[in-house]
Amino acid sequence: MTATLTGPRSDETTPSGRHPSTIIARQVGREAVRSGLLWGLAFGVFIVLQTSAYTSQYKTPVARAGLARAYGTNLGLNALLGQAKAINTVGGWVEWRFLGILSILGSVWGLLTSSRLLRGEEGAGRFDLLLVGQTTRGRATIQSLTGLAVGVMAMFVPILVGTIIVGHGASVGLHLGQSLALSAALISGSVMFLTIGSLTSQLVRTRERAAAFAGTLFAVAFALRMVADTVAGAHWLIWLSPLGWIEESHPLTGHDLSPLWIVLDMTIITSVATWRLAQIRDVGAAVFSGSDTSAPHLRLLGNPVTLAIRLARSTIGGWLLSVAAFVILIGATAESATADRSGSSGIGQALGRLGAYGSSVADYLGLTMLMVALIVAMIAATQMTAIRREEADGHLEVLLVRPLRRSSWLAGRVALSVLILVVTGVVGGLGTWIGAASQNAGISLGALILAGFNVVPPAIVLLGLGAMTYGLWPRKTGVVVYGYLAWSFLIEMAGGLRKVSHWLLNSSVFFHMTPAPATNPNWTSATIMIGLGAVGIFFGGFSFLRRDLQTDAGEMS
Amino acid sequence: MPIPAIRTRGLTKRYRDFVALDDLDLQVEAGEVFGYLGPNGAGKTTTIRLLLGLARPTSGKAEIFDRDCHRQTVEAHRRLAFVPAESGLWPSLTGEETLHILGRVQGGVDLAYRSELIERFELDPTKKVRAYSKGNRQKVLLIAALMTRPDLLVLDEPTSGLDPIMEEAFRHSVREARDRGQTIFLSSHILGEVEALCDRVAILRAGRMVEVGTLAQLRHLSALTIEATFNGPAPDLTQVPGVTRVVVEESRVHLQLQGPIAPLIEALASTDLQGLLSREPSLEELFLAIYESPIDFAQGHVSTAVAANEGNRP
């Protein structure tokens, strides 16, 4: 089966006088540029501010050597951002820190953006119109990929500007070629996961599943890199992880950019595969579509909440599985990762937030649970955007024209989201325990289950923020929740520098969560966070009851 | 006095400074089949969204069987079912599964009638919604609304995408509902459907209701087309009260007449009349005239048709 729609009629133009054959490229491009530019600017500013904070705080080689000793042996930082090797030079520090942070954020941005723009738009039927008689599926996919590429360029430019500004600083001194290489390495996570998200968008039917599928691949890549960077003798594993290639590229301190060529090859292969798969499937369908007819399965079709479970079960299952796989792997390697490092990070305390994680198994698992907290908060963000999309796609209307209260619907939907968050947290704790117990790490099940509960409150805050936005400005729900999540993550990463004001640190929701099991959960701040979330949910719900329902054909977030 | 199925008082909806619906006073009696017409963008869907409590009125109020559409939404919804113009159904559920969940949320499904409807509309309920054509998705929505036999059916362009056979099945179902005493509020662009089904119609333009009444009354309100033939040259009829658009072709005159016919008959009596043809406008002509004519908002009606909306309700 190949593309069978009417071939392109390039002589036709739209009323605006443009070629219809580029409509998809322009539409995807416009959205991707908007988002890419925004994030590129945020990253660019982050790079400039962080570097100037570093160079003003650690002025002398001695100070930098001290930092390198502390960071180089800090297991948590190595696990999260990659091995800190040559960070006694500004170049080494810049490279390690920003590659580590941007490869995570950029990859997540990439997979969310491509699944949203490709699968989300197609799922909403907006490509059908565009495809009728004007282009083929293969071409439409090339157009989509082109649009995404333009979005990456929009992200690349402000990052490049940021690295050039940084490079001009007296103590850094990068020439243009180095700035270019660094910027290319910095966006390579975004590039790879944009294409991976495009590929999974061909494989499964919904945007949520495409994102979850690509997210699982990301989790595996991350876990592999983490093990490679922390477990003695396992460093070769780094070459199995796309995130590892980025780490190994060393655009400023190395002499060999060949790992970036692997990234490029991977991107090309994924793009070609995407294009091929698009040709062998129908518009609106997917490679793994399942049948279009089925005997009725009436389970979970009793009320709107169970319906939501039924519709999202495979996506939720995917999240839970990848969390479980991630923590079991990390738990199982915790012992060997921390074996010969105890006590090596004495001055970590002084270095702020991430530095505060020491090198005991408990500290290491505390860091693991911080990552679970990030994932759980991410799930909270996807839940809120899913709630908004039910309204945007008109599904909610179908329910609410029947005798169903808006308040019951929203309460049920939010309660379900909370349940998913709690289950994910507990699975995170339980999985860590299973992994750790297999190595006799000596952390009790109870402590890890509690640590699992401990990661939920930040996600509840995000849920509350999302609910508030949903009530007041429903179309901004996605932007606000993902924006705040990314903000918190950046603040969390920036926290290692003393210059960061306390006020800024406080604005990150994760700052208020203690790193259990490394320390005891702080139930007071947990309660406050839950309270804040509840207030947000309450007021958001209140506004929702009083506004018009807003379905939307043009919504893209 | 029986409770009206729908009653609105000064119902108004603004989007920023755009008035989508302006001061609507509408009453639909229980048991009526009521047509709701108007050109694109007139405010029909807006009215329905206000009636269903999906949107908040800027001012005024609406009631369904005496229940406030906004404050007592659930009570109002217990007695109505709605068919939208576009489906927001879940793509991954089959027709059968969709009907099941919608039935559970609505309550009171007549299962035997449901099977009958599935057969009547020739729906294959094992297919997933994503695999249905537009018309088939519309059938699912229609069956879901009809199967609970609600007191009021609110239908917004319910037959878009249906083929002529299914259109007939739809009309049959509406008549069946009316015969059981159910009320039907039908917004439609298909005039044949309106003519065949509706007891009364209201016509909306640019957010304002410009006409309401039975089709016979509307016809009566509008101009009669008259063609008179004379033995010899045609007389001047332009001064006769109610006569407009006079076109003279040698011994033949075409004209439009509004209001009472007596003055014209009187004027013709003294002429050498050979033949006289008069016909009512077709429904299409009637609606085109109302849809296209300039609106005189001060008088609250369109200028081709004579006023007197008041007192037209049966």
Ligand SMILES: Nc1ncnc2c1ncn2[C@@H]1O[C@H](COP(=O)(O)OP(=O)(O)OP(=O)(O)O)[C@@H](O)[C@H]1O
């Ligand atoms: N959410 C909204 N925001 C702004 N304007 C709106 C909104 N909803 C409707 N309108 C405007 O209100 C007017 C009435 O729209 P409505 O959908 O009620 O028309 P309609 O009579 O149903 O037309 P059609 O026959 O095309 O379905 C239109 O001009 C439309 O653009």
Ligand SMILES: [Mg+2]
């Ligand atoms: Mg409409």
